[in-house]
Amino acid sequence: MKTKITELFGIEHPIIQGGMHHVGFAELAAAVSNAGGLGTITGLTQGTPEKLANEIARCKEMTDKPFAVNLTFLPSLTPPDYPGLIKEIIDAGVPVVETAGRNPAEYLPALKEAGIKVIHKCTSVRHSLKAQDIGCDAVSVDGFECGGHPGEDDIPNFILLPRAADELEIPFVASGGMADGRSLVGAMALGAEGMNMGTRFIATQDAPVHQNVKEAIVNASELDTRLVMRSLRNTERVLNNEAVERLMEKEKALGADLKFEDIIDEVAGVYPKIMHEGTMEAGAWSCGMVAGLVNDIPTVQDLIDGIMSQADEIINSRLKNF
Numbered sequence: 001m002k003t004k005i006t007e008l009f010g011i012e013h014p015i016i017q018g019g020m021h022h023v024g025f026a027e028l029a030a031a032v033s034n035a036g037g038l039g040t041i042t043g044l045t046q047g048t049p050e051k052l053a054n055e056i057a058r059c060k061e062m063t064d065k066p067f068a069v070n071l072t073f074l075p076s077l078t079p080p081d082y083p084g085l086i087k088e089i090i091d092a093g094v095p096v097v098e099t100a101g102r103n104p105a106e107y108l109p110a111l112k113e114a115g116i117k118v119i120h121k122c123t124s125v126r127h128s129l130k131a132q133d134i135g136c137d138a139v140s141v142d143g144f145e146c147g148g149h150p151g152e153d154d155i156p157n158f159i160l161l162p163r164a165a166d167e168l169e170i171p172f173v174a175s176g177g178m179a180d181g182r183s184l185v186g187a188m189a190l191g192a193e194g195m196n197m198g199t200r201f202i203a204t205q206d207a208p209v210h211q212n213v214k215e216a217i218v219n220a221s222e223l224d225t226r227l228v229m230r231s232l233r234n235t236e237r238v239l240n241n242e243a244v245e246r247l248m249e250k251e252k253a254l255g256a257d258l259k260f261e262d263i264i265d266e267v268a269g270v271y272p273k274i275m276h277e278g279t280m281e282a283g284a285w286s287c288g289m290v291a292g293l294v295n296d297i298p299t300v301q302d303l304i305d306g307i308m309s310q311a312d313e314i315i316n317s318r319l320k321n322f
């Protein structure tokens with residue numbers, strides 16, 4: 001399938017794996033790229049520029065296809081060494097960067113000068129237009145359904161994607177709630193040039209996370225996610241568990257007085273415990289409503305092949321016969 005996104009990134013299928021903290025290591029990124037999509041290493045998870053360089057080198061050993069690095073710009077008292085991370089990305093010749101979080105304008109000139117394509121992930125039409133204005137090549141439009149940070153507007157993809165299509169000139173992919181060939185065809189009907197998936201890719205044999213995490217996603221329904229940290233304007237969609245229930249109790253009790261320090265036990269430093277040790281009650285971790293559509297743990301290759309053949313079947317049989 002050829003779209004503006006496959007052309008832009010030099011990939012076979014219009015399917016992207018979004019950056020995921022403590023999930024987006026070389027194994028997953030390479031598996032997605034080898035299967036014809038665009039895999040993504042999560043920059044901040046690596047910790048230092050040297051470790052990121054090492055992870056990029058590992059990924060290059062596992063694939064000769066294009067892959068991306070995610071750079072998430074978060075408000076932080078001690079910001080990560082973004083210039084150092086970007087230098088390693090440029091020196092290693094990584095062809096695509098997925099930016100997310102704050103406006104990446106400050107870092108765009110260095111990336112663009114190096115010939116890197118930039119896809120910015122954002123949750124609103126106005127942020128997508130801003131990304132277009134500052135020179136991003138594409139955007140990943142993340143609807144209210146998404147795992148992780150859906151923003152504060154709460155606009156689901158059935159509205160957000162056609163709104164983006166009406167306003168944007170650069171190509172965009174649909175992100176949030178995407179799982180299969182139906183998602184891909186639906187997203188493209190609404191104006192997207194492909195799709196980005198997070199949660200679905202965690203429940204694959206290639207995702208380098210504990211089996212408990214994959215099973216938690218398979219066992220979850222679309223009713224099992226919760227929105228937390230809204231009063232901090234840092235809303236996150238997470239899978240419900242004991243820690244999340246505790247966190248929400250604190251949110252209810254403290255209301256607008258809630259500070260990050262009040263919930264630090266439930267949110268800080270929990271990813272390694274969950275993703276690598278499989279301690280599922282350790283804290284709040286991002287997960288999309290799409291968990292309700294995830295019922296198996298295939299290889300990435302089988303997942304992507306299945307998505308493309310289902311999409312083909314829908315376009316060439318089901319829709320054609322109406």
Ligand SMILES: Cc1cc2nc3c(=O)[nH]c(=O)nc-3n(C[C@H](O)[C@H](O)[C@H](O)COP(=O)(O)O)c2cc1C
Pocket residue numbers: 017018019020021023042070072099100101121142145146147148149175176177178196197198199200285286287288289290
């Ligand atoms: C466990 C997990 C961790 C994530 N970490 C990041 C991250 O560090 N940076 C980022 O830009 N997006 C992150 N995301 C968001 C994904 O890249 C993607 O946009 C989102 O999962 C799409 O929604 P879906 O889960 O419904 O597919 C994360 C998502 C999950 C599920």
